[in-house]
Amino acid sequence: MLPLVVVLGACSGASQMARPAASVESPEIAAGQSLGGGLRTVASLPNPVDSSGAAVQRIAANDVLAIDVFRVDELDHQAEVDGSGNVTLPLIGSVRAAGRTIPEFQADLKRLYGSRYLQNPEITVSMKSSAGQRVTVDGEVRSAGLYPTGANTTLLQVVALAGGLNAIADPSKVFVFRDVGAEKLVAQYDVAAIREGRRPDPRIAGGDVVVVFASGIRIFGQNLREALGLASSASGLLL
Known part of the structure; x- marks a missing residue:
């Protein structure tokens, strides 16, 4: 089978995928794979x-986050979520951010910093720009x-x-x-x-x-x- 090619056109906006010469029926993709x-x-x-049923925004790749650690200015950081969905922060390194809400990610950082580096850290995360x-x-x-x-x-x-x-x-x-x-x-x-x-x-x-x-x-x-x-x-x- 020929490889699939996907091209996202920044200027033209047209995107074409390679298709095989012969038409074949596509099998269903089974759930749970x-x-x-x-x-x-x-x-x-x-x-x-x-929990209330309201729509919430989740962090995505290319979002820019501002992280403020109360009274620890050297840990304050502005970080962009990379294509893999992670951010790199002082001391704790790469942390998964994509798919998390702001409160969830904030709780993740409190847990990671609090487990090894800070006692009861107060951390605030905000969205600077959102993709x-x-x-x-x-x-x-x-x-x-x-x-x-x-x-x-x-x-x-x-x-x-x-x-x-x-x-x-x-x-x-x-x-x-x-x-x-x-x-x-x-x-x-x-x-x-x-x-x-x-x-x-x-x-x-x-x-x-x-x-x-x-x-x-x-x-x-x-x-x-x-x-x-x-x-x-x-x-x-x-x-």
Whole structure:
């Protein structure tokens, strides 16, 4: 099988994926599969909600965080979340940030600093700039790129923002990737079924990556890992 190629066009916005000469039926990606690199398939993505049911923003790659440690000025730091979802901080080194809420990440830092370096540290984390208010859309859409999201943005709305599916897109092969805690989850959606009311229209969160595959491509774990990596890398160039 030919390798999958995903290109996110900064100028043209068009993104084409290689498709094989022969059309073959794509198997369903079974939920619960571990695809390596912390990526796991699920039947549907969990809604990003807090305990009250309200939408919450989660930290994403390329966000810039300000960390203030009360009365320890040398530990105050402004850090950018790297492409792997981590930040590097004084004393404690690399810490996972992507997929965490600000309160969760703040609690992580209190635990890490408090376990070895500080007694009852008071740490405040704030968002200086956020890439997580946007979603990356790539693959077989008319205009790939970064698009703004709100608390109630849905998959169909995101596809519409990208100009809709192009002529070779397979509406049943729309994959959404999301950071949840230390994991990256991916779920497959059929936008034709959603449009017809046969499936619910899932809510899209800031920091999600949506990739649409072409008709005739068989989907394997390697395709998904490559699509995610290329789409994430290209979106970083547009920030």
